[in-house]
Amino acid sequence: MGSTTDLRDVYSYIDEHQGEYVGKLQRLLRQPSIAAQSLGMDEMATLVEQDLAELGTVPRRIGTRGGFPVVYAEFSGANNRTLSFYNHYDVQPADPLDEWESDPWSGEIRDGRIWARGVSDNKGNIAARLAAIDAWQKVRGSLPLNVKFIIEGEEEIGSPHLQNFADDHPELCQADACIWEFGGRDIDGRPQIHLGLKGICYVELRARGARTDWHSASATSVPNPAWRMVWALARLKGEDDRILIPGFYDKAVAPTQAELEALADLPDTEQERLDDLGIDRFINDLTGQELHLKDYFQPTCTISGLLSGYTEKGQKTVLPSQAMAKLDMRLVANQDPHEIYELLRKHLDANGFTDIESELIGAGYPARTSLEASIAKVVAETYEDVYGQVPAIYPTSAGSGPWYQLCDAFGIDACTAGVGHGRSQAHAPNENIFVEDFVLGIKHIAAIMDCFARR
Numbered sequence: 001m002g003s004t005t006d007l008r009d010v011y012s013y014i015d016e017h018q019g020e021y022v023g024k025l026q027r028l029l030r031q032p033s034i035a036a037q038s039l040g041m042d043e044m045a046t047l048v049e050q051d052l053a054e055l056g057t058v059p060r061r062i063g064t065r066g067g068f069p070v071v072y073a074e075f076s077g078a079n080n081r082t083l084s085f086y087n088h089y090d091v092q093p094a095d096p097l098d099e100w101e102s103d104p105w106s107g108e109i110r111d112g113r114i115w116a117r118g119v120s121d122n123k124g125n126i127a128a129r130l131a132a133i134d135a136w137q138k139v140r141g142s143l144p145l146n147v148k149f150i151i152e153g154e155e156e157i158g159s160p161h162l163q164n165f166a167d168d169h170p171e172l173c174q175a176d177a178c179i180w181e182f183g184g185r186d187i188d189g190r191p192q193i194h195l196g197l198k199g200i201c202y203v204e205l206r207a208r209g210a211r212t213d214w215h216s217a218s219a220t221s222v223p224n225p226a227w228r229m230v231w232a233l234a235r236l237k238g239e240d241d242r243i244l245i246p247g248f249y250d251k252a253v254a255p256t257q258a259e260l261e262a263l264a265d266l267p268d269t270e271q272e273r274l275d276d277l278g279i280d281r282f283i284n285d286l287t288g289q290e291l292h293l294k295d296y297f298q299p300t301c302t303i304s305g306l307l308s309g310y311t312e313k314g315q316k317t318v319l320p321s322q323a324m325a326k327l328d329m330r331l332v333a334n335q336d337p338h339e340i341y342e343l344l345r346k347h348l349d350a351n352g353f354t355d356i357e358s359e360l361i362g363a364g365y366p367a368r369t370s371l372e373a374s375i376a377k378v379v380a381e382t383y384e385d386v387y388g389q390v391p392a393i394y395p396t397s398a399g400s401g402p403w404y405q406l407c408d409a410f411g412i413d414a415c416t417a418g419v420g421h422g423r424s425q426a427h428a429p430n431e432n433i434f435v436e437d438f439v440l441g442i443k444h445i446a447a448i449m450d451c452f453a454r455r
Protein backbone atom coordinates (compact mmCIF):
# COMPACT_ATOMS: atom_id res chain seq x y z
CA MET A 1 0.00 0.00 0.00
CA GLY A 2 1.48 3.33 1.02
CA SER A 3 -0.10 5.35 -1.77
CA THR A 4 -0.38 8.26 0.63
CA THR A 5 2.47 9.97 2.42
CA ASP A 6 2.66 9.62 6.18
CA LEU A 7 -0.52 11.26 7.43
CA ARG A 8 -0.33 10.06 11.02
CA ASP A 9 -0.14 13.63 12.32
CA VAL A 10 -3.37 14.55 10.50
CA TYR A 11 -5.09 11.33 11.55
CA SER A 12 -4.20 11.83 15.23
CA TYR A 13 -5.57 15.35 15.09
CA ILE A 14 -8.82 13.96 13.65
CA ASP A 15 -9.01 11.31 16.40
CA GLU A 16 -8.37 13.90 19.13
CA HIS A 17 -11.02 16.28 17.73
CA GLN A 18 -13.69 13.80 16.72
CA GLY A 19 -16.04 15.04 19.46
CA GLU A 20 -15.84 18.53 18.02
CA TYR A 21 -16.47 17.26 14.46
CA VAL A 22 -19.44 15.15 15.54
CA GLY A 23 -20.81 18.24 17.33
CA LYS A 24 -20.54 20.28 14.13
CA LEU A 25 -22.37 17.57 12.24
CA GLN A 26 -25.14 17.52 14.87
CA ARG A 27 -25.53 21.29 14.47
CA LEU A 28 -26.33 20.71 10.79
CA LEU A 29 -28.63 17.78 11.58
CA ARG A 30 -30.73 19.82 14.01
CA GLN A 31 -31.69 22.24 11.26
CA PRO A 32 -34.41 20.74 9.02
CA SER A 33 -33.83 21.67 5.37
CA ILE A 34 -36.52 20.20 3.14
CA ALA A 35 -36.51 21.65 -0.36
CA ALA A 36 -39.80 19.94 -1.26
CA GLN A 37 -41.54 21.91 1.52
CA SER A 38 -39.36 25.07 1.35
CA LEU A 39 -38.57 24.40 5.01
CA GLY A 40 -35.44 25.77 6.72
CA MET A 41 -33.53 26.17 3.48
CA ASP A 42 -32.22 29.69 4.10
CA GLU A 43 -31.22 28.79 7.67
CA MET A 44 -29.38 25.70 6.45
CA ALA A 45 -27.50 27.57 3.73
CA THR A 46 -26.41 30.04 6.41
CA LEU A 47 -25.10 27.27 8.69
CA VAL A 48 -23.06 25.77 5.85
CA GLU A 49 -21.69 29.20 4.98
CA GLN A 50 -20.71 29.75 8.62
CA ASP A 51 -18.83 26.43 8.68
CA LEU A 52 -17.02 27.29 5.46
CA ALA A 53 -16.18 30.81 6.68
CA GLU A 54 -14.63 29.35 9.85
CA LEU A 55 -12.17 27.53 7.61
CA GLY A 56 -10.93 30.84 6.25
CA THR A 57 -12.74 31.10 2.94
CA VAL A 58 -15.41 33.53 1.80
CA PRO A 59 -18.39 31.42 0.70
CA ARG A 60 -20.74 32.68 -2.00
CA ARG A 61 -24.46 32.11 -2.23
CA ILE A 62 -25.19 31.79 -5.92
CA GLY A 63 -28.70 32.13 -7.34
CA THR A 64 -29.99 29.48 -9.72
CA ARG A 65 -32.70 31.45 -11.58
CA GLY A 66 -35.76 30.27 -9.73
CA GLY A 67 -34.50 27.59 -7.36
CA PHE A 68 -32.72 27.41 -4.03
CA PRO A 69 -29.19 28.82 -4.24
CA VAL A 70 -25.92 26.94 -4.49
CA VAL A 71 -23.43 27.54 -1.67
CA TYR A 72 -20.04 27.73 -3.33
CA ALA A 73 -16.57 28.09 -1.77
CA GLU A 74 -13.00 27.54 -2.75
CA PHE A 75 -9.66 27.10 -1.00
CA SER A 76 -6.30 27.56 -2.66
CA GLY A 77 -3.65 24.98 -1.95
CA ALA A 78 0.01 24.22 -2.39
CA ASN A 79 -0.19 23.13 -6.04
CA ASN A 80 -2.37 23.89 -9.04
CA ARG A 81 -4.46 20.70 -8.99
CA THR A 82 -8.11 21.22 -8.10
CA LEU A 83 -10.47 18.76 -6.45
CA SER A 84 -14.15 19.64 -6.21
CA PHE A 85 -16.74 18.29 -3.80
CA TYR A 86 -20.36 18.08 -4.89
CA ASN A 87 -22.86 18.00 -2.03
CA HIS A 88 -26.40 19.09 -1.23
CA TYR A 89 -27.76 20.83 1.86
CA ASP A 90 -31.37 19.76 1.31
CA VAL A 91 -32.76 16.52 2.72
CA GLN A 92 -35.83 14.34 2.24
CA PRO A 93 -38.89 14.90 4.45
CA ALA A 94 -38.74 12.85 7.69
CA ASP A 95 -42.17 11.27 7.64
CA PRO A 96 -43.58 8.83 8.65
CA LEU A 97 -42.47 10.34 11.98
CA ASP A 98 -43.95 7.59 14.18
CA GLU A 99 -41.55 5.05 12.68
CA TRP A 100 -38.50 6.89 14.05
CA GLU A 101 -36.98 5.64 17.28
CA SER A 102 -35.66 9.12 18.10
CA ASP A 103 -36.39 12.66 16.92
CA PRO A 104 -35.19 12.86 13.27
CA TRP A 105 -33.88 16.38 13.95
CA SER A 106 -31.93 15.60 17.12
CA GLY A 107 -28.81 13.88 15.81
CA GLU A 108 -29.00 11.48 18.75
CA ILE A 109 -26.06 9.13 19.25
CA ARG A 110 -27.13 5.59 20.18
CA ASP A 111 -25.34 2.23 19.81
CA GLY A 112 -22.34 3.83 18.12
CA ARG A 113 -24.47 5.49 15.47
CA ILE A 114 -25.72 9.00 14.78
CA TRP A 115 -29.44 9.02 13.93
CA ALA A 116 -31.07 11.83 11.95
CA ARG A 117 -32.76 12.70 8.68
CA GLY A 118 -30.00 13.58 6.23
CA VAL A 119 -27.11 12.18 8.26
CA SER A 120 -26.05 9.85 5.44
CA ASP A 121 -27.72 11.81 2.62
CA ASN A 122 -25.92 14.04 2.78
CA LYS A 123 -24.96 16.16 5.79
CA GLY A 124 -22.55 13.54 7.15
CA ASN A 125 -20.51 13.89 3.97
CA ILE A 126 -20.59 17.70 4.06
CA ALA A 127 -19.38 17.65 7.68
CA ALA A 128 -16.67 15.02 7.00
CA ARG A 129 -15.28 17.02 4.09
CA LEU A 130 -15.25 20.25 6.10
CA ALA A 131 -13.59 18.43 9.01
CA ALA A 132 -10.86 17.07 6.72
CA ILE A 133 -10.10 20.63 5.55
CA ASP A 134 -10.00 21.83 9.15
CA ALA A 135 -7.68 19.05 10.35
CA TRP A 136 -5.31 19.51 7.44
CA GLN A 137 -5.11 23.27 7.95
CA LYS A 138 -4.54 22.94 11.70
CA VAL A 139 -1.75 20.38 11.32
CA ARG A 140 -0.12 21.27 8.01
CA GLY A 141 -1.21 24.82 7.15
CA SER A 142 -2.28 25.23 3.55
CA LEU A 143 -4.06 22.39 1.71
CA PRO A 144 -2.06 20.15 -0.65
CA LEU A 145 -4.24 21.21 -3.61
CA ASN A 146 -7.05 23.60 -4.49
CA VAL A 147 -10.47 22.59 -3.25
CA LYS A 148 -13.95 23.69 -4.35
CA PHE A 149 -17.29 23.03 -2.70
CA ILE A 150 -20.46 23.05 -4.80
CA ILE A 151 -23.31 22.52 -2.33
CA GLU A 152 -26.72 22.73 -3.96
CA GLY A 153 -30.15 22.94 -2.33
CA GLU A 154 -32.34 20.90 -4.66
CA GLU A 155 -30.84 17.42 -5.08
CA GLU A 156 -33.72 15.68 -3.34
CA ILE A 157 -36.22 17.27 -5.72
CA GLY A 158 -34.24 16.34 -8.85
CA SER A 159 -31.79 19.30 -9.12
CA PRO A 160 -34.16 21.23 -11.42
CA HIS A 161 -32.04 24.42 -11.44
CA LEU A 162 -28.51 23.04 -11.25
CA GLN A 163 -28.14 23.23 -15.01
CA ASN A 164 -28.70 27.00 -14.72
CA PHE A 165 -25.82 27.16 -12.24
CA ALA A 166 -23.57 25.16 -14.58
CA ASP A 167 -24.55 27.34 -17.57
CA ASP A 168 -24.08 30.62 -15.69
CA HIS A 169 -20.83 29.68 -13.91
CA PRO A 170 -18.90 27.11 -15.95
CA GLU A 171 -15.63 28.37 -14.46
CA LEU A 172 -16.79 27.45 -10.96
CA CYS A 173 -17.43 23.86 -12.08
CA GLN A 174 -13.92 23.38 -13.50
CA ALA A 175 -11.78 20.89 -11.59
CA ASP A 176 -9.31 18.06 -12.19
CA ALA A 177 -11.70 15.64 -10.50
CA CYS A 178 -14.80 15.61 -8.35
CA ILE A 179 -15.81 13.63 -5.28
CA TRP A 180 -19.54 12.91 -5.54
CA GLU A 181 -22.03 13.48 -2.72
CA PHE A 182 -22.61 9.91 -1.51
CA GLY A 183 -20.61 6.80 -0.73
CA GLY A 184 -19.68 4.38 1.99
CA ARG A 185 -19.77 0.72 2.80
CA ASP A 186 -21.78 -2.28 1.62
CA ILE A 187 -24.08 -4.32 3.90
CA ASP A 188 -21.05 -6.51 4.69
CA GLY A 189 -18.87 -3.55 5.73
CA ARG A 190 -16.76 -3.45 2.61
CA PRO A 191 -16.14 0.04 1.16
CA GLN A 192 -17.68 0.63 -2.23
CA ILE A 193 -16.92 2.96 -5.10
CA HIS A 194 -19.44 4.04 -7.73
CA LEU A 195 -18.22 5.47 -11.01
CA GLY A 196 -21.38 6.85 -12.54
CA LEU A 197 -25.12 7.20 -12.54
CA LYS A 198 -27.82 6.05 -14.91
CA GLY A 199 -29.69 8.55 -17.05
CA ILE A 200 -33.44 8.84 -17.18
CA CYS A 201 -36.12 9.43 -19.80
CA TYR A 202 -39.50 9.94 -18.13
CA VAL A 203 -42.53 10.05 -20.41
CA GLU A 204 -46.25 10.50 -19.91
CA LEU A 205 -48.56 8.78 -22.41
CA ARG A 206 -52.23 9.58 -22.85
CA ALA A 207 -55.00 7.97 -24.90
CA ARG A 208 -58.34 9.69 -25.44
CA GLY A 209 -61.75 8.34 -26.49
CA ALA A 210 -65.24 9.77 -26.11
CA ARG A 211 -65.53 13.29 -24.75
CA THR A 212 -66.50 11.91 -21.34
CA ASP A 213 -66.86 8.52 -19.58
CA TRP A 214 -69.82 6.68 -21.11
CA HIS A 215 -72.12 3.73 -20.42
CA SER A 216 -70.13 0.61 -21.24
CA ALA A 217 -73.00 -0.82 -23.28
CA SER A 218 -71.66 1.47 -25.98
CA ALA A 219 -68.38 -0.48 -26.08
CA THR A 220 -69.73 -2.33 -29.12
CA SER A 221 -68.89 0.65 -31.27
CA VAL A 222 -67.12 3.34 -29.23
CA PRO A 223 -63.31 3.00 -28.93
CA ASN A 224 -61.84 2.39 -25.49
CA PRO A 225 -58.65 4.37 -24.71
CA ALA A 226 -57.69 1.88 -21.98
CA TRP A 227 -57.37 -0.83 -24.62
CA ARG A 228 -55.48 1.56 -26.90
CA MET A 229 -53.01 2.21 -24.07
CA VAL A 230 -52.61 -1.46 -23.20
CA TRP A 231 -52.01 -2.38 -26.86
CA ALA A 232 -49.48 0.43 -27.22
CA LEU A 233 -47.62 -0.53 -24.03
CA ALA A 234 -47.54 -4.16 -25.14
CA ARG A 235 -45.42 -3.09 -28.13
CA LEU A 236 -42.72 -1.64 -25.90
CA LYS A 237 -41.40 -4.75 -24.19
CA GLY A 238 -41.52 -8.50 -24.75
CA GLU A 239 -42.24 -11.06 -22.06
CA ASP A 240 -38.54 -11.93 -22.19
CA ASP A 241 -37.90 -8.38 -20.84
CA ARG A 242 -36.33 -7.24 -24.11
CA ILE A 243 -37.29 -3.68 -25.05
CA LEU A 244 -38.82 -3.65 -28.54
CA ILE A 245 -38.28 -0.01 -29.55
CA PRO A 246 -36.06 -0.17 -32.68
CA GLY A 247 -32.64 1.39 -32.02
CA PHE A 248 -33.20 1.52 -28.25
CA TYR A 249 -30.04 -0.43 -27.44
CA ASP A 250 -27.89 0.86 -30.32
CA LYS A 251 -25.86 3.42 -28.38
CA ALA A 252 -25.59 1.53 -25.09
CA VAL A 253 -21.92 0.83 -24.41
CA ALA A 254 -20.82 -2.73 -23.66
CA PRO A 255 -18.63 -3.28 -20.59
CA THR A 256 -14.86 -3.39 -20.99
CA GLN A 257 -12.80 -6.36 -19.84
CA ALA A 258 -11.79 -4.39 -16.72
CA GLU A 259 -15.43 -3.58 -15.96
CA LEU A 260 -16.40 -7.23 -16.33
CA GLU A 261 -13.69 -8.09 -13.84
CA ALA A 262 -14.93 -5.41 -11.43
CA LEU A 263 -18.47 -6.83 -11.70
CA ALA A 264 -17.22 -10.34 -11.01
CA ASP A 265 -15.66 -9.04 -7.79
CA LEU A 266 -18.85 -7.44 -6.45
CA PRO A 267 -20.26 -8.90 -3.24
CA ASP A 268 -23.06 -11.43 -3.53
CA THR A 269 -26.11 -9.80 -1.93
CA GLU A 270 -28.77 -11.57 -4.01
CA GLN A 271 -30.51 -13.34 -1.14
CA GLU A 272 -30.65 -10.17 1.03
CA ARG A 273 -32.14 -8.28 -1.90
CA LEU A 274 -34.74 -10.97 -2.56
CA ASP A 275 -35.64 -11.05 1.14
CA ASP A 276 -35.92 -7.25 1.31
CA LEU A 277 -38.12 -7.29 -1.79
CA GLY A 278 -40.30 -10.19 -0.66
CA ILE A 279 -39.94 -11.98 -4.00
CA ASP A 280 -38.35 -15.35 -4.71
CA ARG A 281 -36.56 -14.74 -7.99
CA PHE A 282 -35.31 -12.01 -10.28
CA ILE A 283 -36.55 -11.46 -13.84
CA ASN A 284 -35.55 -14.39 -16.09
CA ASP A 285 -34.03 -16.08 -12.99
CA LEU A 286 -31.00 -13.83 -13.34
CA THR A 287 -28.14 -14.53 -10.98
CA GLY A 288 -24.41 -13.87 -10.54
CA GLN A 289 -22.57 -12.03 -13.29
CA GLU A 290 -25.66 -11.97 -15.55
CA LEU A 291 -27.56 -10.14 -12.85
CA HIS A 292 -24.76 -7.58 -12.38
CA LEU A 293 -24.62 -7.01 -16.14
CA LYS A 294 -28.35 -6.41 -16.25
CA ASP A 295 -28.28 -4.11 -13.22
CA TYR A 296 -25.41 -1.92 -14.34
CA PHE A 297 -25.11 -2.18 -18.14
CA GLN A 298 -28.71 -2.55 -19.33
CA PRO A 299 -31.35 0.14 -19.68
CA THR A 300 -34.93 -0.32 -18.50
CA CYS A 301 -38.41 0.54 -19.73
CA THR A 302 -40.74 0.61 -16.75
CA ILE A 303 -44.44 1.30 -16.50
CA SER A 304 -44.33 3.48 -13.39
CA GLY A 305 -48.00 4.34 -13.33
CA LEU A 306 -51.19 3.37 -15.10
CA LEU A 307 -54.59 5.02 -14.75
CA SER A 308 -57.96 4.61 -16.46
CA GLY A 309 -61.63 4.08 -15.80
CA TYR A 310 -63.24 3.00 -12.56
CA THR A 311 -60.78 1.78 -9.90
CA GLU A 312 -62.79 1.99 -6.67
CA LYS A 313 -64.68 -0.75 -4.78
CA GLY A 314 -67.29 -2.89 -6.52
CA GLN A 315 -68.48 -2.48 -10.09
CA LYS A 316 -69.21 0.46 -12.28
CA THR A 317 -69.89 -0.41 -15.89
CA VAL A 318 -68.18 2.47 -17.57
CA LEU A 319 -66.34 3.02 -20.82
CA PRO A 320 -63.41 5.28 -19.89
CA SER A 321 -62.76 8.43 -21.89
CA GLN A 322 -59.04 8.56 -21.07
CA ALA A 323 -56.08 6.39 -20.16
CA MET A 324 -52.73 7.56 -18.86
CA ALA A 325 -49.40 5.80 -18.35
CA LYS A 326 -46.09 6.98 -16.92
CA LEU A 327 -42.97 5.42 -18.39
CA ASP A 328 -39.58 5.57 -16.67
CA MET A 329 -36.61 4.50 -18.76
CA ARG A 330 -33.26 4.27 -16.98
CA LEU A 331 -30.44 4.77 -19.45
CA VAL A 332 -26.88 3.52 -19.57
CA ALA A 333 -23.74 5.18 -20.88
CA ASN A 334 -24.06 7.00 -24.20
CA GLN A 335 -27.84 6.75 -24.42
CA ASP A 336 -29.39 10.18 -24.93
CA PRO A 337 -32.78 10.72 -23.23
CA HIS A 338 -33.99 13.02 -26.02
CA GLU A 339 -33.04 10.51 -28.72
CA ILE A 340 -34.69 7.71 -26.77
CA TYR A 341 -37.86 9.77 -26.55
CA GLU A 342 -37.80 10.30 -30.34
CA LEU A 343 -37.32 6.54 -30.90
CA LEU A 344 -40.28 5.81 -28.65
CA ARG A 345 -42.47 8.31 -30.52
CA LYS A 346 -41.44 6.88 -33.91
CA HIS A 347 -42.14 3.34 -32.71
CA LEU A 348 -45.63 4.25 -31.50
CA ASP A 349 -46.39 6.00 -34.81
CA ALA A 350 -45.01 3.13 -36.90
CA ASN A 351 -47.33 0.73 -35.06
CA GLY A 352 -50.40 2.81 -35.71
CA PHE A 353 -50.52 4.58 -32.36
CA THR A 354 -50.35 8.13 -33.68
CA ASP A 355 -53.38 8.83 -31.47
CA ILE A 356 -51.42 8.16 -28.28
CA GLU A 357 -50.16 11.51 -27.01
CA SER A 358 -46.72 11.63 -25.43
CA GLU A 359 -44.77 14.14 -23.42
CA LEU A 360 -41.18 14.00 -22.23
CA ILE A 361 -41.44 15.20 -18.62
CA GLY A 362 -37.98 14.31 -17.33
CA ALA A 363 -34.62 13.87 -19.05
CA GLY A 364 -31.24 13.18 -17.46
CA TYR A 365 -28.05 12.03 -19.13
CA PRO A 366 -26.16 8.99 -17.88
CA ALA A 367 -22.69 9.68 -16.46
CA ARG A 368 -19.62 7.46 -16.36
CA THR A 369 -16.05 7.69 -15.16
CA SER A 370 -13.49 5.17 -16.39
CA LEU A 371 -12.06 2.57 -14.02
CA GLU A 372 -8.70 3.83 -15.24
CA ALA A 373 -9.36 7.45 -14.19
CA SER A 374 -6.79 8.84 -11.78
CA ILE A 375 -9.45 9.81 -9.21
CA ALA A 376 -10.94 6.28 -9.29
CA LYS A 377 -7.53 4.83 -8.48
CA VAL A 378 -6.84 7.41 -5.80
CA VAL A 379 -10.14 6.75 -4.03
CA ALA A 380 -9.60 2.97 -4.23
CA GLU A 381 -6.01 3.08 -2.95
CA THR A 382 -6.87 5.43 -0.10
CA TYR A 383 -9.88 3.32 0.90
CA GLU A 384 -7.43 0.46 1.24
CA ASP A 385 -5.01 2.58 3.29
CA VAL A 386 -7.61 4.08 5.62
CA TYR A 387 -10.14 1.23 5.95
CA GLY A 388 -7.70 -1.67 5.48
CA GLN A 389 -10.05 -3.20 2.90
CA VAL A 390 -10.05 -3.39 -0.88
CA PRO A 391 -13.20 -1.61 -2.08
CA ALA A 392 -15.86 -3.14 -4.34
CA ILE A 393 -15.95 -1.12 -7.55
CA TYR A 394 -19.30 -0.49 -9.23
CA PRO A 395 -18.85 0.83 -12.79
CA THR A 396 -22.03 2.85 -12.22
CA SER A 397 -24.92 2.95 -9.79
CA ALA A 398 -28.58 2.15 -10.27
CA GLY A 399 -29.72 5.68 -9.37
CA SER A 400 -29.66 9.00 -11.21
CA GLY A 401 -28.46 12.53 -10.38
CA PRO A 402 -26.74 15.62 -11.80
CA TRP A 403 -23.33 13.97 -12.32
CA TYR A 404 -23.46 14.57 -16.08
CA GLN A 405 -24.24 18.30 -15.73
CA LEU A 406 -21.43 19.01 -13.28
CA CYS A 407 -18.79 16.51 -14.42
CA ASP A 408 -19.14 14.67 -17.76
CA ALA A 409 -20.25 17.88 -19.51
CA PHE A 410 -16.93 19.47 -18.48
CA GLY A 411 -14.80 16.36 -19.02
CA ILE A 412 -14.31 15.96 -15.27
CA ASP A 413 -13.89 12.48 -13.78
CA ALA A 414 -15.84 11.82 -10.60
CA CYS A 415 -16.03 9.13 -7.97
CA THR A 416 -18.00 8.45 -4.80
CA ALA A 417 -16.56 8.41 -1.27
CA GLY A 418 -18.59 8.80 1.88
CA VAL A 419 -19.71 7.90 5.36
CA GLY A 420 -22.86 5.85 4.66
CA HIS A 421 -23.36 2.09 4.93
CA GLY A 422 -25.65 -0.60 3.52
CA ARG A 423 -28.34 -0.01 6.14
CA SER A 424 -28.09 3.77 6.42
CA GLN A 425 -31.81 4.02 5.57
CA ALA A 426 -31.42 7.10 3.38
CA HIS A 427 -34.87 8.52 2.50
CA ALA A 428 -36.43 6.18 5.11
CA PRO A 429 -37.13 6.35 8.87
CA ASN A 430 -34.16 5.87 11.25
CA GLU A 431 -31.49 7.16 8.86
CA ASN A 432 -28.09 6.66 10.46
CA ILE A 433 -24.33 6.43 10.10
CA PHE A 434 -21.71 4.88 12.37
CA VAL A 435 -19.61 7.35 14.34
CA GLU A 436 -16.62 5.20 13.39
CA ASP A 437 -17.41 5.61 9.69
CA PHE A 438 -17.72 9.36 10.11
CA VAL A 439 -14.21 9.52 11.59
CA LEU A 440 -12.80 7.17 8.92
CA GLY A 441 -14.55 9.26 6.28
CA ILE A 442 -12.76 12.41 7.48
CA LYS A 443 -9.39 10.63 7.28
CA HIS A 444 -10.28 9.25 3.87
CA ILE A 445 -10.93 12.73 2.48
CA ALA A 446 -7.59 13.92 3.89
CA ALA A 447 -5.88 10.95 2.22
CA ILE A 448 -7.65 11.60 -1.10
CA MET A 449 -6.49 15.23 -1.10
CA ASP A 450 -2.93 14.19 -0.30
CA CYS A 451 -2.81 11.45 -2.90
CA PHE A 452 -4.62 13.26 -5.72
CA ALA A 453 -2.36 16.33 -5.25
CA ARG A 454 0.59 14.17 -6.31
CA ARG A 455 -1.00 12.57 -9.41
Ligand SMILES: [Zn+2]
Residues within 6 Å of the ligand: 092, 121, 156, 426, 427
Ligand atom coordinates in the same frame (compact mmCIF):
# COMPACT_ATOMS: atom_id res chain seq x y z
ZN1 LIG B 1 -31.12 11.47 -1.42
